[in-house]
Amino acid sequence: MKILIVEDEHKTGDYLRQGLSEAGFVVDLARDGIDGMHLALTGEYDLLVLDVMLPGIDGWGILQAVRRAEQDIPILFLTARDRVEDRVQGLEMGADDYLIKPFAFSELLARIRSLARRGKSKPIENLYIADLELDIIKRRVTRSGQRIDLTAKEFSLLELLLRRRGEVLSRSLIASQVWDMNFDSDTNVIDVAVRRLRAKVDEAYEPKLIRTVRGMGYVIEVDEV
Amino acid sequence: MKILIVEDEHKTGDYLRQGLSEAGFVVDLARDGIDGMHLALTGEYDLLVLDVMLPGIDGWGILQAVRRAEQDIPILFLTARDRVEDRVQGLEMGADDYLIKPFAFSELLARIRSLARRGKSKPIENLYIADLELDIIKRRVTRSGQRIDLTAKEFSLLELLLRRRGEVLSRSLIASQVWDMNFDSDTNVIDVAVRRLRAKVDEAYEPKLIRTVRGMGYVIEVDEV
């Protein structure tokens, strides 16, 4: 399994290369768009991880070049948080997945494995439960039609809960997916984050969706006692 | 389900081997990193439990060797509280898991079961008897379709009984699996716990499923007298 990363930010690039190597992948790293595109077009890679913002040719450019060369290789985009249009456009042009910076490494790994396994074309659908809806691409949340503004952490916490709705998620799992924390540090960030999320998503509505399972963790579900 | 433990500390190693055997796993135990790595690479195991500190090759070394051999077997690390933080960048942590020593045996068991599930991606593992159903992943119990809320202890007690349905389980076995104690006889926690579980699971239903075997322990079974 050979992966090409195109990322100009040194810190992120090195971090990715090292992490993915340790995870058992063969990794090449290009620091700018032109190198990146040339390497990508050699056709040696099983997967591309592209930053959108690049010197030379940007992520889309590489994507177009690769697709024009009729290569069917899966592509994962790294994009900045605010630029919604980028994501929409990127996906329309044939990216297979995207991640918003900053991201938890474990999340990246999970997406990469999933792409590697299933190949491309993972349909990205919206998540919902009861009258709560979450538009992944636009990063928008509504409950009974009303728009709710969530911060980055709140959003990815909710996203995780929803992706695994009905499952009780332990704090350590949540910590590893939403924060990039390794070991059980004695912090209560998660409790506080859940509190904040509840205030926005549950407080003014019925039924309550986020449930605490004492000693276990949190679930999102419709409680059908 | 075959597990390899690599642990040089004799006490911990034996404790793990015995506990996991009692829990119904097939267990091998290696006392140093070199033996451990060789055994691990035979590919016979479904899960590894590795101490990080080992004579010969340490836990990380074994991890790398295994990953280089392209084996996708889940790994659970045991680590001491003080060292760690710097050494581990949390890479791979999304895929695998860790525990900090000293740990509760029941905690270990829970992690192992969760890892085993992920590794195999096998269909949903539900336990049931008569009209009583227990969904491990969702941590949800129903009897004749009705949802029953159980506390942590109640849940793991019921889980144990169900995994061994039809077997009479002694108090000391129950104590070692559900509580992390060496059974000192002048406590009746288990009796009380069974009582509470019965109140929720048996009291309002027929037939009664949890049976007391005087002088022996408890069983869960459909009584065919």
Place this chain on the structure above:
DNA sequence: ACAAAAATGTAATTTTGCTGTCATGTGTCT
């Protein structure tokens, strides 16, 4: 580049409800 504002993390305090202990009741065996 700076200050203001928002997001996020930390810490202290209150609330909640699980869980172990104990006292007592009930059935069972010799």
Place this chain on the structure above:
DNA sequence: AGACACATGACAGCAAAATTACATTTTTGT
């Protein structure tokens, strides 16, 4: 009957989670 094993209910201690306030970091707007 007496001894024993288990059942049951009450209760208090305590750990987990909720909540609040505050500190710190990050983002935003000028």
